[in-house]
Amino acid sequence: MPLFYQHNINQDTxxxxxFIEEPESFFLAKVPLKRDVSHPFKRRQHLAGRFLLSxxxxxxxxxxxRIADTRAPFLASEKYHxxxxxxxxxxxxxxxxxxxxxxxxxxxxxxxxxxxxxxxxDEEAQFFNEDYAMxxxxxxxxxxxxxxxxxxxxxxxxxxxxxxxxxxxDFKKHMKLEGSINLDGDWIKLPFVFEKGRSIHLSVEGRIxxxxxxxxxxxxx
Numbered sequence: 001m002p003l004f005y006q007h008n009i010n011q012d013t014x015x016x017x018x019f020i021e022e023p024e025s026f027f028l029a030k031v032p033l034k035r036d037v038s039h040p041f042k043r044r045q046h047l048a049g050r051f052l053l054s055x056x057x058x059x060x061x062x063x064x065x066r067i068a069d070t071r072a073p074f075l076a077s078e079k080y081h082x083x084x085x086x087x088x089x090x091x092x093x094x095x096x097x098x099x100x101x102x103x104x105x106x107x108x109x110x111x112x113x114x115x116x117x118x119x120x121x122d123e124e125a126q127f128f129n130e131d132y133a134m135x136x137x138x139x140x141x142x143x144x145x146x147x148x149x150x151x152x153x154x155x156x157x158x159x160x161x162x163x164x165x166x167x168x169x170d171f172k173k174h175m176k177l178e179g180s181i182n183l184d185g186d187w188i189k190l191p192f193v194f195e196k197g198r199s200i201h202l203s204v205e206g207r208i209x210x211x212x213x214x215x216x217x218x219x220x221x
Contacts, residue, residue, distance in 0.1 A: 003055070004090065005209070013096040014056040015103065015218055020048045020089045027051050032063050045091055049084035052093035060095065070167040083162045087214060094218050102162030103218045104155040108208070112150045119157055121172040128153075148215060152206040153177065155217035156190050160202065163219055169196065190217070 002019040009015060024040065027047035031054070037043040053060045060080055065073050073084065082095045083103045092105040120128060128150060157175045161167075169175070179191035190204040206217040 006056075009094075009218075012098050013094065013101065015094045016052045016056050016092070017105065017214075018048050018052050018055075018091045018093075020044055020091060022048075030054065034065070042086075045086040048091035049086060049093055052084070052091055053080075053082055053095055056093065056095045057097075068165065070165065072162065072165050074165070083159070083218075085158075085162075090214060100163050100165065101218065102159035102164075104158035104162065106151055106155055106158075106215055108144075108147055108151045108215055110147060112147050112154060115154070116150055119154055119171040121176060124153065124177050127177075148208050149181075151215045152188060152190065152208070152217060155206060155215050156192060156204045156219070159204065159217045159219050160192060160194060163202070164194070164196075192219075 002021050003016065004019040005015075005017040007015045022044075024044050024047065027044065027050075031047050031050045033043070033047065037046050050062055050065070054062055057080060060082075061075065061077075064075050064077065066076055067073055073082070075082075080095050080097060081100050082093060083101050085092045085103050085105045087105045087107055090105060092103050094101045094103040116125070116128065128146070156177075157171045160175050161169055161171070174194060174196045176193050176195065177190060178193045181191075182189045184205070187205045187207050190206055192202045192204045194200040194202055202219050204217060204219040206215060208215050
């Protein structure tokens, strides 16, 4: 069973990552395919994500999943709140019985440095491009570690976008990193403030899986 990682955040919320190596038939035996996904590989990603939902909570009503206008999947009954992400051969899912959640998983590549201007606001850009970059250069860690943390910030903002669930968000204006980035065991705590109408302090955490060149962020209110 290629469960790559599972984390029971608390009694109400669980996170899982699945390494996709099974044939499509494995997932179709357990997961209803309701979306018209034509590409075989993307279809396996789609199925693996939904399979994870029922793996984390066996009574998850897969047949009740609906797709919002923003293309986000949801349950009208709100029995569970959930979020799914795919990256290459990996599918990630987070499920909660009482809180909105968001998750995002990405490969870490040098390309993130060229994309940073699209999601970092001025304060974040100054920190990463000046203060933090200078610190890393002093320790000879400018390349890979810098890309890992930039990817975590991108993941976090994608996860917040999914948590919000209503679209129409500005990644620079409505999601702001405020405060110090702290380590908590294997997890990295990222203090974010969501500002749209009112300020909401969010608990955002990330983790880097180096061997797989993946990064993951999840959040709870």
